Amino acid sequence: MRTTQRLYEAAHPIWEQCHDHPFVRGIGDGSLDLEKFRWFLLQDYLYLFDYARVFAYGVVKARDPGLMRTFSANVDAILGGEMKVHRAYMARLGITEEQVFSVQPALSNLSYTHYMLSCAAAGGPAEIIAAILSCSWSYAEIGTRLAAIPGAADHPFYGEWIRSYAGEDYQKTNDALVELMDTLAESCTEAEYQRLEEIFVNCSRYELGFWEMAWTLER
Numbered sequence: 077m078r079t080t081q082r083l084y085e086a087a088h089p090i091w092e093q094c095h096d097h098p099f100v101r102g103i104g105d106g107s108l109d110l111e112k113f114r115w116f117l118l119q120d121y122l123y124l125f126d127y128a129r130v131f132a133y134g135v136v137k138a139r140d141p142g143l144m145r146t147f148s149a150n151v152d153a154i155l156g157g158e159m160k161v162h163r164a165y166m167a168r169l170g171i172t173e174e175q176v177f178s179v180q181p182a183l184s185n186l187s188y189t190h191y192m193l194s195c196a197a198a199g200g201p202a203e204i205i206a207a208i209l210s211c212s213w214s215y216a217e218i219g220t221r222l223a224a225i226p227g228a229a230d231h232p233f234y235g236e237w238i239r240s241y242a243g244e245d246y247q248k249t250n251d252a253l254v255e256l257m258d259t260l261a262e263s264c265t266e267a268e269y270q271r272l273e274e275i276f277v278n279c280s281r282y283e284l285g286f287w288e289m290a291w292t293l294e295r
């Protein structure tokens with residue numbers, strides 16, 4: 077079985093809870109309270125800086141120049157690509173970048189990013205991709221599932237969010253990360269695999285916690 081298939085199955089029950097979460101459902105049916113989305117957006121913007129830093133660890137740790145370029149391209153894709161969608165929503169909601177930086181990260185957010193950063197600091201490229209993958213992959217799956225709901229991707233406010241994660245650019249970037257995980261784990265021992273699974277499942281738990289943080293407006 078492919079490594080990523082094993083990882084997927086290990087995290088599957090948690091991912092289903094993410095799909096069923098009222099915040100995610102609310103984006104899908106357009107009923108999500110704007111205040112909750114606003115809080116999510118602020119927290120997620122802060123989150124993405126650290127998420128980019130996790131990839132930056134990969135730039136530092138990669139020994140292979142091709143892999144180094146891949147990590148670097150992902151840093152760029154987050155800072156210049158994914159965050160562009162956030163900045164567009166911030167503009168619609170009248171939020172400046174300065175205002176975001178005056179917001180304190182919720183503990184569920186801070187704990188998540190610091191867990192990823194510590195995995196990246198202690199590990200190598202495989203651990204770094206394991207820490208990144210549940211974020212990237214679960215959003216790719218959420219985007220695809222939400223886009224399949226009739227009318228959801230055309231929603232005047234939440235449609236843009238759905239279209240960006242369901243869109244070809246995001247999906248392709250995620251597919252490449254899934255493939256990279258399989259490549260990096262090709263020759264790992266069972267004990268090394270178990271460490272990757274531990275990271276992947278823990279990050280999935282943090283993902284669920286992030287939706288809950290936004291839903292409850294956790295400060």
Ligand SMILES: Cc1ncc(CO)c(N)n1
Nearest residue numbers: 120123211212215283286
């Ligand atoms: C919390 C979180 N997880 C994953 C993604 C996808 O990159 C995101 N933007 N935010």
